[in-house]
Amino acid sequence: MTQGGTTQPMEPSTAAPTSSGEPLVVVQDLVKYYPIFSGLFKRHIGDVRAVDGVSFVINKGEVFGLVGESGCGKSTLGRTLLRLLPQTSGSATISGEDIFAKRGKDLKQLRRRMQIIFQDPVGSLNPRMPVSDIIGEGLLAQADGTNQWKNRKTRDERVGEYLEVVGLRRDYARRYPHEFSGGQRQRIGIARALALSPDFVVCDEPVSALDVSIQSQILNLLLDLRREFGLTYLFIAHNLSVVQYISDRVGVMYLGKIAEMAPVERLYADPRHPYTVALLSAIPDADPRRRKRRLVLKGDVPSPANPPSGCRFHTRCWLRTQLGDPEICSTEEPALRDLGGEQFTACHFAERINPELIKVAAAGQSLVDTSDASDDAEPVSAAAPSA
């Protein structure tokens, strides 16, 4: 099958492609706020700062993993990049073209190039549409003089082709979503995204709702397709083992900001942000001989409507505690610093992390949830339920 896109190495490489590769997507100071309104007159009383000044580069052909706890802004970031949500400020380009400036015909063209695969294989497919329409819908929306998508037969041909690409049978096109298992539905979602020959795909938790046996089928498929069609992925997930397996580089998000970003081997072998250390420490390991003393983060992510001062992580930071609560943590926001080897970390004390200190911190922790004990405050009411 022929398709637009660059040629890719035949094997997903284990060597981390670096940000010295050829950039496809460049994001600069991206901000996305959700306004909070209140009262009879819908006064604007504040903002949920879901994405609050994020910059990164995704190279052509790479998988850029994005991790972080629920509500830290991963989906908002992905959707804003795809123009499914209006951005508040900042810029983003794909192949050098301004994503946010596109209008009309150009915007339509842009939408073809950038697609999304959702987490929920049930909720993201219209139950009243046969698979042929679910996949064909996007084609029809792209119909114009340069292609044949107005023609039902051409569309159906394409749908059949892509069902086969994702490992389903052509004749499934006539069936409805409820006739499929979760893994098959996710394949349909992937076929829908790929039928338009995109070159950039946001995968928003594409395997989170699937059992491990089905998850591995879908991960294999995503990697095969990347190779076959030269795709570039922004891969959002909260399962750190999945991200480690699939990503070339990884960004760790906390409360709307990037806390750390590095090539995958480096991030997992030598995390330099205390939040990354805690996330990695929390992964349960299926080998009973490797039971470990975990470093357990206290409490929840604070409300993004009212993020902590200074370093946003300071209310839960074990490193700060170990260092005797240095004042700078709560007064000065740490910049994303270049630590060499393409590792960038937003912590004033990144160099102080070492295995011994982590062990001491893990041994000394208590299990009391102190998420809002510090300020005696009532819980901040969220503006809207998380997407």
Place this chain on the structure above:
Amino acid sequence: MTVTLDRPASDAPPRADILLDVQDLRTYFHVMDGTVKAVDGVSFSVRRGETLGVVGESGCGKSVTALTIMRLLDIPPAEIASGRILLEGKDILRLPEEQMRHLRGNEIAMIFQEPMSSLNPVFTVGNQISEAVELHLKVKHKEAVERSIEALRLVGIAYPERRIKQYPHELSGGQRQRVMIAMALSCEPKLLIADEPTTALDVTIQAQILELIRSIQQKTGTALMLITHDLGVVAEMVNDVVVMYAGRVVEHGTVDEVLLQPKHPYTEGLLASIPSKGMRGQRLNVIKGAVPNPFNMPKGCNFSPRCPYQFEPCLDLDPHVDEGGGPAAACWLWKQAPGYSIPARLHEAQVRAALRAAEASQVEVSPVLAVEAAEE
């Protein structure tokens, strides 16, 4: 060994160390399209103060097993077609509803995957815990409130005096799960059933909740039946494991036996599918296909359409296990099928699997199953 499969219901006196003994349980649902045999001949037991892990893909009958033990299913459409559930030797399937209500909460408590749906949104957290305490422990309101505060403190909720006045929606997912645990433990049950207690939570919050459950178990000696599909959680939390597939127990053993030397091809496949850093750059192992349609169960071995080792007897003989004790697997590779002998190449496959398991203990790579993808 504590778990045994498919034992015929016996009238032998209960063993003192066994708290819960489930024997040949069958729970069916009669629905429009036919009968779903959600649980179809399941046996296992839970020892006092210990943790039993129940694992398997979604839809394989884990929750229905738990709900049957709690007697929380509507009958009809559900039917308990056979079996006994012995709690300290007495069959709770035969208890009148009134006694059962007393038992729920007092002796067995359950926490669910989605804590929000099991808390009542219109009552405060304190109200809900103290009501449970009053009902079960028959204490005065004032004492019940004090006990609620104590329970919240036990699960690590800061400022419990203030928390009890809040409503469920004012709490985060992790805090709600803590409240559920507080409620479940407020009456000091002998057995806690936790159905995917951390599946809806972030890893960080999962780590908090698992640490919490473990520390409370150490303090109170409560036995735990932990249902999960996360083998990592199993490795960290449990003593014994039962692996369920399509309404059946297909393998049981201690956690080390099951995770380090899996016997059933299904267990082996589950373990091999977990992505690990050693697998980077390679295709992941998969279990081909998906869980069978409950209205159209394969003949012979349930797992045969997905099994890489399938051989002649698998297609028409059911390998359901009947050993009394010891680790066991419902698979013809592990027992002699009448009239068949295991082909040499299958023995070979097992030797290889064992070697791989040994290897995996040095290197971090999970055993490799040469199975191809594709769902058809």
